[in-house]
Amino acid sequence: MADNGAVGGARIGAVGGAGTGAVGGVATGAGIVAGIGKGAGIGAGAGVKAAFGLPAGPAAAAVPAVGVAPYQELTFDVQGDVDPATRAAVARIDATDLLVFAHGWNSDRTTATRLFDRFFAPFPGLVGAGVRLGYVGVVWPSIRFSDEPIPDFDPPAAAGTAATAATAATALDPATRLALEAFWPGRDAELGRVARLLDERPESEAAFAEFGALVRELVQVDRAETTAAAAGADGAPEVPDLFARDVLEVCRALADALARSGPEGSAAPAFAPGDGLRTLWGGAKELLRQATYYEMKKRAGVVGERGLGPVLTDLAGRRPALRIHLIGHSFGARVVSFSLRAAPDGARHLKSLTLLQGAFSHYAFSDRLPHDARRGGALRGLQRKVAGPVVACHSAHDSALGVFYPLASRMAGDSAGLLGFDERWGAVGHDGLRAVPDAPRLSLEAALRDGLPEAGCVSVDAGSVVRRGGPPSGAHSDVCHEELARIVVGAGRMGR
Structure with a gap:
């Protein structure tokens, strides 16, 4: 990789020797975040x-x-x-x-x-x-x-049929479900319904509308101020517009982004005309992930x-x-x-x-x-x-x-x-x-x-x-x- 130019001024001495490669890739999952905002997090129970x-x-x-x-x-x-x-x-x-x-x-x-x-x-x-x-x-x-892989930590996913893979890609596994319940204590009912929708992937606009409403409730959109006076330190409203837009529009955009982040960087969208709404539930799961971020x-x-x-x-x-x-x-x-x-x-x-x-x-x-x-x-x-x-x-x-x-x-x-x-x-x-x-x-x-x-x-x-x-x-x-x-x-x- 080419250097982008000399650095003027005093420099710290170079660290001697070439690195010996990975010491076992690891870390903590995706650092994606939706919107911009500053303020106290939810209380710790x-x-x-x-x-x-x-x-x-x-x-x-x-x-x-x-x-x-x-x-x-x-x-x-x-x-x-x-x-x-x-x-x-x-x-x-x-x-x-x-x-x-x-x-x-x-x-x-x-x-x-x-x-x-x-x-x-x-x-x-x-x-x-x-x-x-x-x-x-x-x-x-x-x-x-759990579907955010950590190199050298997580085992590779097992192969299966296309239908099974689609369901697995959107369903919440038990570990993630438990983590979400701890993350949002006292919201077991909402999370239970969210999990069922992601597992069943109904081809229904009403189901997506319900899912969007549940996510809004989890992040307490309706209780937060969204005026300019409530702008966070980064200059955007405390609650991002991500959670107020039409849920199908958001899920389509997120489903396309998932496809572009897939193997070999494919730019092909995750949906196409005639595919129906079931293909957008991967984007719906991403919306839930964005809510945690x-x-x-x-x-x-x-x-x-x-x-x-x-x-x-x-x-x-x-x-x-x-x-x-x-x-x-x-x-x-x-x-x-x-x-x-x-x-x-x-x-x-x-x-x-x-x-x-x-x-x-x-x-x-x-x-x-x-x-x-x-x-x-x-x-x-x-x-x-x-x-x-x-x-x-x-x-x-x-x-x-x-x-x-x-x-x-x-x-x-x-x-x-x-x-x-x-x-x-x-x-x-x-x-x-x-x-x-x-x-x-x-x-x-x-x-x-x-x-x-x-x-x-x-x-x-x-x-x-x-x-x-x-x-x-x-x-x-x-x-x-x-x-x-x-x-x-x-x-x-x-x-x-």
């Missing part, structure tokens, strides 16, 4: 905490075993409240440099811990003699549909700004010599990025920020939006709170961010229409950071060979390693590679 292994009382759960040490998990609920026992355990880690990694989508704590274990595995052999690493896994309530987008921002950010600021006040390095995958990238809002001006404890397939706007750090110079991104200027580089690793093989993220964002009410292209809706994990002056764009090979800037934003095309994964999310979850660990080490100036 006992079901949510139990499903994700979060402590229901004052005592923290036992720390799962991982292959690096010292390691602790820092747990938050949907309102950004930290578990005090995990907070105290993190504060006791003896280290010069603390790697703080927030996962993306997960339905259970076990999967999150496996991600942390595999991603952290190469680090001990990459850092210099004077660096004593500590490891923190940020655990926050989230959900992954709508909630998750808000939740990730809350956990970052109200939870992780204050915890790290307090830790830095108690241990001023500790160097903290933030890492986030998918919407975990949103968690760590929004934590910058809580960092005081002039703070120097955050030494690097690495985003792996980040599921938020590529204009987030922009002072001025190209399409509206009066406004900036949701995180405008916050890269200045990092005493080192903000590195955005991206890949064109990420279908979750290359296909679904812009489609869902366009459905937030943009006049370009559902299928019209508009660069304003791109995700940082698909094409890197945009509209940030003096932000170089590098290939992964160039970044490893020549090093990274000492500060400011930089985009690194990681498509040479982040490339495995099937539909609907593509390579979105293929992030456990030694090369990416080397990027983190180089960003934090921890190398040999």
Whole structure:
């Protein structure tokens, strides 16, 4: 992959040696999100905490075993409240440099811990003699549909007839059903009807209308304000137009997007005249998935700004010599990025920020939006709170961010229409950071060979390693590679 040009100014020394390939691809499911919005997530009930292994009382759960040490998990609920026992355990880690990694989508704590274990595995052999690493896994309530494949984690789907495959593609398996019930506690009746409709796939406009109404109820569209005064931090209404449009129109657009994210990148639509409405139930399931991401987008921002950010600021006040390095995958990238809002001006404890397939706007750090110079991104200027580089690793093989993220964002009410292209809706994990002056764009090979800037934003095309994964999310979850660990080490100036 060609380098996109030389980078002016001082640079961190290159991380020596070529990467040795994948350390087992893994991660947390698709980071797709519909619409834009900011605000508190739904309240955490006992079901949510139990499903994700979060402590229901004052005592923290036992720390799962991982292959690096010292390691602790820092747990938050949907309102950004930290578990005090995990907070105290993190504060006791003896280290010069603390790697703080927030996962993306997960339905259970076990999967999150496996991600942390595999991603952290190469680090001990990459850092210099004077660096004593500590490891923190940020655990926050989230959900992954079981049909979002994780490379090297999930077994391949069994073959079957076309009819069986169509039903399986839309039906909710037991694990996803349980995860949804924990995600939306007390909504078992609505979810039961949603599951039946997806399983039966009735060829009826009335059935689609009912499905749309059920999804609207799950995301509480009718209770939310949608006026300009209620606009979120990204400048769009709190509830995206995705959930207010004609449900058949939305399902057609989503079904077509599913086809384009399929094997070999086929652009053929998932439906054709005469096929009937049954072919659109795959799009209906995607609408349900988008509803969970709508909630998750808000939740990730809350956990970052109200939870992780204050915890790290307090830790830095108690241990001023500790160097903290933030890492986030998918919407975990949103968690760590929004934590910058809580960092005081002039703070120097955050030494690097690495985003792996980040599921938020590529204009987030922009002072001025190209399409509206009066406004900036949701995180405008916050890269200045990092005493080192903000590195955005991206890949064109990420279908979750290359296909679904812009489609869902366009459905937030943009006049370009559902299928019209508009660069304003791109995700940082698909094409890197945009509209940030003096932000170089590098290939992964160039970044490893020549090093990274000492500060400011930089985009690194990681498509040479982040490339495995099937539909609907593509390579979105293929992030456990030694090369990416080397990027983190180089960003934090921890190398040999």
